[in-house]
Amino acid sequence: MRHVIEPTDLSINELDELIALAEDIRLNPVKYADCCKGKILAALFYEASTRTRLSFESAMLSLGGSVIGFASADASSAVKGESVADTVRTVSNYADICAIRHPKEGSALVASQYSGIPVINAGDGGHEHPTQTLTDLLTIHTIKRTLSGLTIGFCGDLKFGRTVHSLVKALSLYPNNRFLLVSPNELRAPDYIRATLANRGCEYQEGELLDTHIRHMDVLYMTRVQRERFFNEEDYLRLKDSYILNMAKLVNAKSDLSILHPLPRVNEISMEVDGDPRAQYFNQVRFGKLIRMALILKLLEIVEWRGGRC
């Protein structure tokens, strides 16, 4: 039995297999429509995250399976005051696989230690969110047909954004990727991310202004810069517009740039960009569902790792 608690629980080969399976599901959805008939996914959401929960539910339903669960800690009195360990042991008797979202860091690891069924971490506080990373990888792979030899820009809050850290780490495992890290100085990527890139021999550059770097990018991953993350108002006012993507900034960008964002966005991508063919953040949502379908099939061993087919 396998669990996916952090992106590194999957090897590069397994990532490639998942991506290939997700692409096959995209092209042949009918083939997979009854694969999970009679199987139940438990969605254990201790905090509201409608987007992620709907993605998991939709994934399971599209595979012919069913879903049980709760959508916030208040929604289920049964869970109140009960340990994660006890809840997951109970749920193991009702379901075949579970996705857990919990505000505390490490909660999904605890769940996996007591679970009788595969556990997928659907976000444990600010710690890990592996299906987001898988979504990002599938999105890039589907559009670019590769995960190597790309120049990938990350823009915004690179200090606190775990989504960014996980994706940088994952992409640094593929050869010849170049990283452009664009953020205000206070919100630079943490040391360990730069160390990871250096250790793996990846070329990277840091900068404060998107305008300077956007022309080189094949992929631009946008995140939000929050006012309260700035140390002083002066810097915030000086830099705030640098981190808002609009059509004017895209003038210098490549025509085949792909713009990604983990969503929800606030104002960091202006709505005028939505109609541009380079905007991929809403397609990304569809890829999120597809990769979760692939992950469910693999973890339930309905599609075996290496070669097996439904």
Next chain:
Amino acid sequence: MLSIDSIKKGVVIDHIKVGGAMQIYQHLNLDKLDCSVAIIKNAKSGKLGKKDIIKIEDRIDMDLDALGYIDPDITVNIIEDGAITSKLKLSLPDKLINIITCKNPRCITSIEREIVHVFKLWDSREKIYRCAYCEQEYK
């Protein structure tokens, strides 16, 4: 050197960093023992210049991982019939189980009942451990 009767059967914890004996005394709850316990401070030592030693006249169960975490240079000698029967060199353990607890308030260990506190060795030279759950460094 100050002479303390050599013990017939028991444990000698040797090569403790100067000043470290009391922490180990407390950690091992030696105050709860009925047998004789000797703490020798600032003993002369070729290796360290000075060292602390604890002699316990009884065989006690010790968490060697915890001792290794407190001071990896310690040697533990087991004494039977007045002679050393085994000499244990300690080292920084790869894993600490229920020895220290995570201070990150966002960590699951802050609320989950009876959770086993696990830390993994991250950097042995700097003696850095990280929580196995939230990965925060223990300081």
